[in-house]
Amino acid sequence: MSTEKRGHVEYDGVAKHYGDVTAVEGASFEVESGEFVALLGPSGAGKTTLLRILAGFEETSEGSLMLDGHDIEGVPTHKRNTGMVFQSYALFPHMTVAENIEFGLKRNGFPGDELEERVETVLEMVDLDGYADRKPTNLSGGQQQRVATARAVAIEPKVLLMDEPLGALDKRLRDRLQVQLTDLQSDLDITTIYVTHNQTEALTMADRIVVMSEGNIEQIGTPTEIYDEPVTRFVAEFIGDANFFEGELAADGGTFHTEGGVDVDVEYDRTPAGRPALFVRPERMDLADAGAGATGPKRNAVTGTVSNVLFVGSTTRYYVDTPDGDVMVDRQNERATPEFAEGDEVAVTWSVANSRVVTDDPEDAP
Amino acid sequence: MSQGFRESVSERVSSAISDHGEGAFGRWLLLAPALIVLLALLYLPTLFILRESVLTDAGTSLAYYGQIVADAYYQSVAVRTVKVALVVTVIDFALGFPLAYAAVRGGRLLGGVIVIATLAPLSVDLVIRTYGWYILLGRGGLVTNVLVVLGVGSQSHQPQLLFNTTGIIIGLVQVLLPFMVFPIMTILHTIPREYEEAARNLGANRFGVFLRILLPLSLPGIAAGMLLVFTNSIAAYVTPAILGGSTQTLATKITGIFTTSNDWGLGSALAMLLVVVAVLVIVGYQRAMENAGGSVGGTGGEH
Amino acid sequence: MAADNPGGGSSLPVSKAFGWLFRLLVYGAIVFTVAPLIAVVLLSFRPNPYGKAVISAGWPSFVWYGKLPDLISNLGFASSLISSLEVAIATTVISTVIGGLAAYAVVQKDFRYSSALETALVSPLVYPWLLMAIAILMALNYVSDVTGLRFSMSIWTLLAGHVLFTFPYPIRTIGAGLQNYNEELDEAARNLGATRLDTVRNVTLPLLRPGILSGAAFVFILSFNQYIISLFLSGTSIQTVPLLMFNLIKAQSPPQIAVLGTLLMAGMVVLTVIVEYVAGMSRYI
Numbered sequence: 043m044s045t046e047k048r049g050h051v052e053y054d055g056v057a058k059h060y061g062d063v064t065a066v067e068g069a070s071f072e073v074e075s076g077e078f079v080a081l082l083g084p085s086g087a088g089k090t091t092l093l094r095i096l097a098g099f100e101e102t103s104e105g106s107l108m109l110d111g112h113d114i115e116g117v118p119t120h121k122r123n124t125g126m127v128f129q130s131y132a133l134f135p136h137m138t139v140a141e142n143i144e145f146g147l148k149r150n151g152f153p154g155d156e157l158e159e160r161v162e163t164v165l166e167m168v169d170l171d172g173y174a175d176r177k178p179t180n181l182s183g184g185q186q187q188r189v190a191t192a193r194a195v196a197i198e199p200k201v202l203l204m205d206e207p208l209g210a211l212d213k214r215l216r217d218r219l220q221v222q223l224t225d226l227q228s229d230l231d232i233t234t235i236y237v238t239h240n241q242t243e244a245l246t247m248a249d250r251i252v253v254m255s256e257g258n259i260e261q262i263g264t265p266t267e268i269y270d271e272p273v274t275r276f277v278a279e280f281i282g283d284a285n286f287f288e289g290e291l292a293a294d295g296g297t298f299h300t301e302g303g304v305d306v307d308v309e310y311d312r313t314p315a316g317r318p319a320l321f322v323r324p325e326r327m328d329l330a331d332a333g334a335g336a337t338g339p340k341r342n343a344v345t346g347t348v349s350n351v352l353f354v355g356s357t358t359r360y361y362v363d364t365p366d367g368d369v370m371v372d373r374q375n376e377r378a379t380p381e382f383a384e385g386d387e388v389a390v391t392w393s394v395a396n397s398r399v400v401t402d403d404p405e406d407a408p
Numbered sequence: 409m410s411q412g413f414r415e416s417v418s419e420r421v422s423s424a425i426s427d428h429g430e431g432a433f434g435r436w437l438l439l440a441p442a443l444i445v446l447l448a449l450l451y452l453p454t455l456f457i458l459r460e461s462v463l464t465d466a467g468t469s470l471a472y473y474g475q476i477v478a479d480a481y482y483q484s485v486a487v488r489t490v491k492v493a494l495v496v497t498v499i500d501f502a503l504g505f506p507l508a509y510a511a512v513r514g515g516r517l518l519g520g521v522i523v524i525a526t527l528a529p530l531s532v533d534l535v536i537r538t539y540g541w542y543i544l545l546g547r548g549g550l551v552t553n554v555l556v557v558l559g560v561g562s563q564s565h566q567p568q569l570l571f572n573t574t575g576i577i578i579g580l581v582q583v584l585l586p587f588m589v590f591p592i593m594t595i596l597h598t599i600p601r602e603y604e605e606a607a608r609n610l611g612a613n614r615f616g617v618f619l620r621i622l623l624p625l626s627l628p629g630i631a632a633g634m635l636l637v638f639t640n641s642i643a644a645y646v647t648p649a650i651l652g653g654s655t656q657t658l659a660t661k662i663t664g665i666f667t668t669s670n671d672w673g674l675g676s677a678l679a680m681l682l683v684v685v686a687v688l689v690i691v692g693y694q695r696a697m698e699n700a701g702g703s704v705g706g707t708g709g710e711h
Numbered sequence: 712m713a714a715d716n717p718g719g720g721s722s723l724p725v726s727k728a729f730g731w732l733f734r735l736l737v738y739g740a741i742v743f744t745v746a747p748l749i750a751v752v753l754l755s756f757r758p759n760p761y762g763k764a765v766i767s768a769g770w771p772s773f774v775w776y777g778k779l780p781d782l783i784s785n786l787g788f789a790s791s792l793i794s795s796l797e798v799a800i801a802t803t804v805i806s807t808v809i810g811g812l813a814a815y816a817v818v819q820k821d822f823r824y825s826s827a828l829e830t831a832l833v834s835p836l837v838y839p840w841l842l843m844a845i846a847i848l849m850a851l852n853y854v855s856d857v858t859g860l861r862f863s864m865s866i867w868t869l870l871a872g873h874v875l876f877t878f879p880y881p882i883r884t885i886g887a888g889l890q891n892y893n894e895e896l897d898e899a900a901r902n903l904g905a906t907r908l909d910t911v912r913n914v915t916l917p918l919l920r921p922g923i924l925s926g927a928a929f930v931f932i933l934s935f936n937q938y939i940i941s942l943f944l945s946g947t948s949i950q951t952v953p954l955l956m957f958n959l960i961k962a963q964s965p966p967q968i969a970v971l972g973t974l975l976m977a978g979m980v981v982l983t984v985i986v987e988y989v990a991g992m993s994r995y996i
Contacts, residue, residue, distance in 0.1 A: 099898055118423060119901045120909075132899035136917050145913075149904030197903060422906035435816045442813035442832055442878060449875045450835060453846035456853045503740045510737045525741045529748055531979040533936045535956045536972040540747025543754055543765060543965060550750065550765050585744055614730065635837065643839030645939045650960060659841050659939075666845065666943070672852075679845050690837055 048110060049075045049200040049233030051096065055105035058091050065091045067257045069105070073201075076231045078224065080248035082238060084280070087254040089237045093203050096235070097124050109200060123150070125194030126203040129210070131186045133178035139165070139189050140174035146197040164196040165189075167226060184215045191223065195230065202227070202234040208243065220247055241281050245269065253277050271398065278321045278400050285327070287320040287366050291399065298399065302365025306342040307394050316401030324370040326396040329360060332387035342397070343389045344369065348382050362390050454683060461676035472677035482661075486681065489658040492573060492648075493641035496580045500637050501630065503581070504588030508629075509622070511589070512596040526586045534583065538650045541579045545569035545651070571653025579647040584640050588633035595629025596622075635693045639686050658682055748976060755969035762965075775970045782967060786959065787950065795935050795952040798866065802873040802934040807927045809874070810881030817882075818889040833879045840876055844943035847872055864946025872940040877933050881926030888922030924990035932979065 051073040058066045066088035073079045081089035094100045095107060098119030107114050114122060125146075134142050143161045152160060165171050168188035178186055187207055194202060207223075208216045224247050227234050238244055244251050245265045253260045253268060253276075261268060261277045272278035275286070289300035295310045298320050308320065332345050346364030358380050360371045369390050373381075382388055464471045476482045511522040529537055544551045552566050561567040569575050599622065607617045623630075645659040652660065658678060665675035756771035757764075775782075783789050817828050835843070851862045862868075896918070900910040916923070938953040945951065952975065959968055 097898075097902055099901075118906075120422075120904050120906055122902075123904075124902065126899065126902045128895045128899060130893060130895050132893065132895040134896060134900075134914055134918075145900070145905070146903030149909070193903070418906045418908045421908050435819070438812040438816035439828065441809040442882070445809065445875055445878060446831060446834070449847060449850075449871055450838065450843065453850035454842070456849035457842070457846055459853065460849050503736070503743070506733055506736045507740050510733075514737075522737075522741060525744050528980060528983065529744060531932045531936075531983045532748060532976050533953050533956065533972070533979075534938060535953050535960070536751060536975060537747050539956075539960060539968060539972060540750040542960070543969075544747060544750050548762055548764055553764075582743060582747065585740075639837055639839060643841045645841055646957070650957075659839075662841065662845070663939070663942070666848070672849075676845070676849065679842060682839060682842055686837070686839060686842070 049073075050108075050110050051201060051233065051235070052108040053092065053105070054108070056092065056095065056102050056107055057104040058088070058095065058100060059103045064257050066095075069259055071252055071259065071262055073233055073235060075233055078227050078234045078236065078247060078249045080236045080238060080244035080251045081254060082241060082244040082251050082280075083254035083260075084239055086256065087239075088257040089252075089254050090205055093126075093205055093235060093237050096122075096201065097126050097203055098122050120149070123197065123199050124201045124203055125197055125199030127187075127190045127194050127205065127207045129206045131178075131190040131207075133186055133189060133193070135178050138175050138177055139170070139181075142178070142189065143193045143196050146193060150197040152197075160196060164192045167195070167229075168192045168222070183211050184219065187211065187219060188222075191226070195226070195232070199232065202232045204234065204236045206238055207236075208238075208240075216243075223247065245281070253280065255280070272321070272400060275319060275321075275400050275402055278398070283324050283370060283372075285322050285324060285369050287322075289318075289320065289366075291318050300344075300366050302344075302367075304344050304365065306344070306397075308397060308399055309394060310399045314399070314401045314403070316403035318399050318401050320397055321400050322392050322397045324359065324372040325357075327369070327371040327390055327392045329362070329371055329373065329382055330389045330391055332389050341391050341393050343391045345387065345389050348384050348386045348388055351380055351382070351384055353380070360388075362388060364390065457676050457679050457683065460672055461680050464673055472673045475674060476677055476681070482678070485656050485658060485661050488573060488655075489642060490685075492576055492580065492657065493638050495577055496584060496641045497634050497637045499577070499581050500585055500588040501634065504585055504633060505592055505630070507585075508589050508592035508596055511593055513601065522589075526589050529583075530586055534646045535650070537583060538579055538647045541575070541582070541647075542570065542650055545575050545578065570651060572655050573652070575651040575653075576648045576655065576657065579651045580641050580644060583644075583647055584637045587636040587640060591629040591632040591636070592626060593629075595626045599625050631693060631696055635689060639689055642685055643682055751969050751972045751976070754965055755973040757966050757969075760964035760966055775966045778967075779970065779974075782971065786963075787955065788952075788971065791950045791952045791955040794949050798869055798873060798941075798949075798951060799931050799934040801870055802877055803927050803931045805870070805874050806878040806930045807881045807923060810878045810926060811885045811923060813878075814882045814886040814889055818886050832882055835876055836879050838876075840937070840939050843876055844872060844940045847875070848943055864944055864948075866949060868944040868946070869941060869949060872944040873934045873937060876937070876940060877930040880929040880933070881923070884926035884929070885919060885922040888919045892918065921990040924986060928982070928986040928990070932982070935979075 053069050053071050056066060056069045057064065069088075069092060081087075081092060083089050091100060095102055096109075096114070098114075098117070102115065109122070109124075133139075134145065137145065140158075140161045143164060144157050147157050147160055148154075161174055162171060165173060168191055170185060170188055170192065173181070173185070173189070178189065181189065187210075191204075191207070204223075208219055211219065220243060236244075236247065245268075248265060250262060250264055251268050252262045255276050261273045263271070268277060269281055272281065278284050278286075287298070287300045287302075287306075289298055289302075291298055291308075291310060291314065295312070296307060298306050298308045298310075298318075300306065300320065306320065310318075330343075344364050344366065346362040346369065348360055349363040349368065350361035352359040352361075353375075356375060357372045358375055360373070360380075360382060362369045362371060371390055461472055462468050462470060507522055507526070511519045514522075543549055546552065546569075547566055549569075552569055555561060555567050555569075556563055569578065603621055603625070604617050607621050608614075612620065643659050644657070645663055648655075648657045649660050649663075656664075658681065662675050662678050662682075665671050665678070750765050753765045753770075755775060756773065757766060758770070758772040758774050813832055817825055817832065819825075847868065851868065854860070855862045892915075896914055897910050900914045901907070905913065935951075936953060937951075938957065941951045941954055945954065956968070956971065956975075959971075
């Protein structure tokens with residue numbers, strides 16, 4: 043195995059059309075060698091399409107795709123060395139676990155006498171040593187998933203492609219496997235592209251996230267960037283929970299006039315092309331008694347009545363009925379009983395730094 | 409060396425498939441042999457039957473058809489054939505539906521027994537199956553004797569079950585029963601037991617459940633079964649030949665003409681009669697299915 | 712009394728009778744379907760060569776089984792068995808291949824003419840065999856009229872007829888297998904380095920085995936047992952087993968026929984049981 047930079051992927055203006063339908067439009071981004079990138083978005087976003095184009099199951103309609111500096115378009119699927127883990131696992135039912143793994147090894151230049159050893163090594167990596175002679179139908183969902191991963195990883199692929207691999211598993215198993223997969227990926231230092239619609243998975247596992255919607259890339263960034271600094275409404279809404287205030291931006295960019303008639307301070311230094319909204323995360327908001335008003339410099343306040351209190355274990359979620367509709371506020375439970383109750387008049391406060399103006403157009407990102 | 413050669417051949421074929429195989433060209437290539445067989449051996453030749461039936465020594469004419477229509481004998485044969493086919497279809501439905509229902513609702517053992525009892529005879533030569541009836545239905549045969557014991561006819565005047573229409577009907581009913589049972593079984597599998605239970609719960613008796621729930625919902629299967637039984641009965645040869653004696657059906661008459669005489673024109677005309685009836689039935693079935701949403705013969709598959 | 716039947720109280724007698732009648736019907740029908748086969752088997756053990764009774768004095772006896780070798784050589788059974796096997800095997804290979812390829816082409820979802828083609832491809836299933844036989848005969852007639860070549864029936868004409876009426880069966884069974892097939896398995900194979908040919912050989916075909924075997928079994932059985940098409944298209948040089956049996960019926964004594972019949976039956980039943988065990992044939996009816 044060479045030590046040069048391996049598994050560097052570059053999508054350049056890649057688009058895919060099926061007749062009149064566009065699955066992906068103008069996708070451009072790079073994945074560094076050894077990086078774990080998640081393609082995140084709802085179904086129909088085009089993320090699986092991008093994966094399949096790299097694997098060779100689809101051709102690009104426009105644009106180019108480079109792997110380690112070479113245009114990958116002309117390379118036939120079976121020569122691409124892009125190990126894929128399918129949503130349905132696609133384990134060959136008529137072969138044992140070992141034979142499944144050997145299938146790829148035999149065709150990627152691993153000599154016959156090393157096969158058995160390699161199979162054992164790889165099974166150990168996924169905690170399935172001793173399962174070599176089992177048939178896939180005799181494995182649980184989680185075990186099948188791990189075998190599928192082992193099979194893809196065994197051939198030492200340049201890139202590891204995963205298509206919603208944990209989708210069919212229950213939450214506990216998913217959480218456990220998420221950790222296992224990230225550990226595996228960093229141990230092996232394999233470039234990984236991971237498709238999912240589950241934002242928690244993306245936030246937990248990825249080095250960077252590519253957020254997609256309806257064939258377009260909305261934003262690319264680290265989990266923190268995506269979470270704290272979304273560039274569009276879609277990203278803000280899709281990741282985590284969000285409060286939106288509709289309204290208008292004042293000409294100086296320092297005030298936002300909400301539809302409910304409240305003026306709040308913002309930091310925004312341009313004229314947006316799309317329709318602006320003010321966005322604040324529930325956990326960045328705080329509650330105070332109505333009379334208190336803004337609790338400090340660079341803080342905003344909106345008054346309203348508590349309409350609902352939901353106890354969620356470590357936090358409590360308050361729904362506050364304001365002139366701008368229901369606002370969600372999450373507070374840590376530092377004591378047993380919630381501080382505010384239904385019907386209380388409260389002031390919802392947040393600091394200007396924790397709020398953002400977002401529109402539908404990514405170009406408007408501050 | 410051979411390993412490398414095989415691999416390169418494999419590569420070549422694979423890239424050829426990748427370049428052309430996915431598209432329409434590859435599809436049609438795969439379909440070609442089957443379509444050629446279909447066209448060259450079935451559709452086209454059927455037209456030749458037509459041709460033969462209108463080709464007389466005096467040029468193209470409908471003379472043979474005229475012959476058939478004029479001769480009462482042919483009319484009686486045709487009528488008998490259709491009558492037999494209808495009777496067989498009705499009886500097979502009366503027997504087949506209960507069998508199918510019992511197979512689907514009656515538990516694994518009964519279901520298995522019925523499937524085997526219906527399936528196994530299909531693998532046996534038709535000639536042999538019919539021969540069994542030949543033995544059972546003749547004078548002194550088991551069935552004849554049983555009937556005498558039961559009071560039908562007497563020892564000296566045994567009921568005539570062989571060499572007549574009755575024998576043909578009995579034979580065909582048994583031989584074609586599977587074609588009714590299996591389509592109905594297929595469709596019954598898709599009707600949840602809960603429907604019947606709900607109907608019973610709401611006050612329907614067994615017959616009402618059958619009439620109002622089972623029958624309408626299993627219509628596609630019933631229609632398919634009837635189609636298969638009817639078209640097979642109309643054109644059946646072996647069973648009428650062995651059990652009918654001198655009693656002729658269209659099939660035995662046509663075969664007789666082709667094998668013992670040179671009157672192929674007449675034979676073809678009679679055959680066209682069969683073709684027309686078969687086509688009418690099939691088209692009628694297709695129309696009925698379109699209204700209900702199904703396909704000819706179903707596509708098998710697992711249930 | 713109303714408590715017995717919470718539903719239609721007034722129709723209770725009819726319901727009860729219905730249930731009893733129903734059961735009689737079902738069991739009677741089961742007996743009815745296997746009656747002739749049982750009759751033949753029983754008959755083969757009857758020492759008395761005359762008469763129509765299934766069982767008579769001296770039953771059971773193996774006397775006719777003992778005479779089997781004579782029976783086989785005198786009646787030409789051996790050569791007809793060979794002919795039948797040759798034709799059946801050839802038909803099986805050809806029909807299964809043609810049908811399999813066609814099934815593969817038609818089952819793909821993104822094919823415009825799929826349903827029309829599907830209907831056309833299974834049309835032989837509702838086409839009477841007699842008409843098929845005559846049609847091919849007329850076609851040959853036409854060709855010889857037009858070209859002046861004399862055509863005689865041979866194994867090729869017979870084969871043509873047999874392939875025609877059997878090839879839809881593999882289409883149905885293999886098509887069913889393909890419809891339930893997970894395409895991602897093929898993609899995974901290619902992803903792991905297998906060429907298309909490699910994938911077909913090592914992944915697709917093994918997984919389609921039940922459908923292929925079932926289809927092949929159907930073709931074999933149908934071809935071996937075929938009468939009317941063989942009658943028209945085999946000519947004088949070839950005699951298949953069904954043709955032979957038909958001719959023997961009027962000529963030979965019942966137990967002799969029964970012995971041959973029983974042996975053929977046994978062979979077919981064994982074959983059916985094996986294929987059912989290996990490939991689960993009954994799912995495809």
